[in-house]
Amino acid sequence: QVQLQQSGPGLVKPSQTLSLTCVISGDSVSTNSAAWNWIRQSPSRGLEWLGRTYYRSKWFNDYALSVKSRITINPDTSKNQFSLHLNSVTPDDTAVYYCTRDFLGTDLYEKFDYWGQGTPVTVSS
Amino acid sequence: DIQMTQSPSSLSASVGDRVTVTCRASERINRYLNWYQQKPGKAPELLIYAASTLQSGVPSRFSGSGYGTEFTLTISDLQPEDFATFFCQQSYTTPYTFGPGTKLEIK
Numbered sequence: 001q002v003q004l005q006q007s008g009p010g011l012v013k014p015s016q017t018l019s020l021t022c023v024i025s026g027d028s029v030s031t032n033s034a035a036w037n038w039i040r041q042s043p044s045r046g047l048e049w050l051g052r053t054y055y056r057s058k059w060f061n062d063y064a065l066s067v068k069s070r071i072t073i074n075p076d077t078s079k080n081q082f083s084l085h086l087n088s089v090t091p092d093d094t095a096v097y098y099c100t101r102d103f104l105g106t107d108l109y110e111k112f113d114y115w116g117q118g119t120p121v122t123v124s125s
Numbered sequence: 126d127i128q129m130t131q132s133p134s135s136l137s138a139s140v141g142d143r144v145t146v147t148c149r150a151s152e153r154i155n156r157y158l159n160w161y162q163q164k165p166g167k168a169p170e171l172l173i174y175a176a177s178t179l180q181s182g183v184p185s186r187f188s189g190s191g192y193g194t195e196f197t198l199t200i201s202d203l204q205p206e207d208f209a210t211f212f213c214q215q216s217y218t219t220p221y222t223f224g225p226g227t228k229l230e231i232k
Contacts, residue, residue: 037221047169047212047223064220065126098168102216109175110216111159115168 002026004116022099042095131224137232148213157217
């Protein structure tokens with residue numbers, strides 16, 4: 001059974017960096033059959049995919065254009081986890097942030113089959 | 126980006142009813158369509174992937190269909206635990222995008 005456990009602060013000041021960590025159990029961040037994503041949810045934006053990291057003989061990242069200049073998602077193989085760093089935050093970045101596994105089965109269809117518990121993050125001074 | 130729309134945005138139904146939710150993509154996505162259920166204060170949970178494949182452990186009263194740009198989620202014989210918000214999501218290409226959600230309420 002895969003489990004994703006999120007951690008990180010719930011309050012970030014404007015212009016600072018939002019940092020969250022997702023610890024994986026039951027799978028490996030280096031697996032060739034999944035990608036590790038961050039998604040956020042807010043009343044104004046709904047569910048918004050932010051980006052992912054994945055390993056296919058080497059590490060790759062994909063990011064949403066809306067945050068591409070501010071986001072970094074990093075794997076940490078020694079701790080079997082991955083992290084989100086979003087810099088220069090504004091109140092518009094206030095949301096619940098989720099880490100998820102995007103599993104690629106033998107049928108080649110991807111799906112977010114495991115989610116972290118969610119971290120409500122407020123950007124405010 | 127591929128835009129996802131859903132209809133209706135909300136609906137009321139009774140236990141035992143059959144309901145259908147529609148999801149449309151702004152361009153063809155073949156069968157790369159997933160459905161999720163979200164209850165208040167919880168993360169979304171995967172119900173259906175590849176438009177019609179039931180995720181392991183999901184009751185058979187949930188079903189999905191569609192191809193290309195139009196998809197449906199059907200719940201037959203509604204149970205009390207089914208009342209929640211449902212989202213579709215395209216996995217055809219990044220950026221992955223979600224529909225705005227359909228809130229299913231008890232009549």
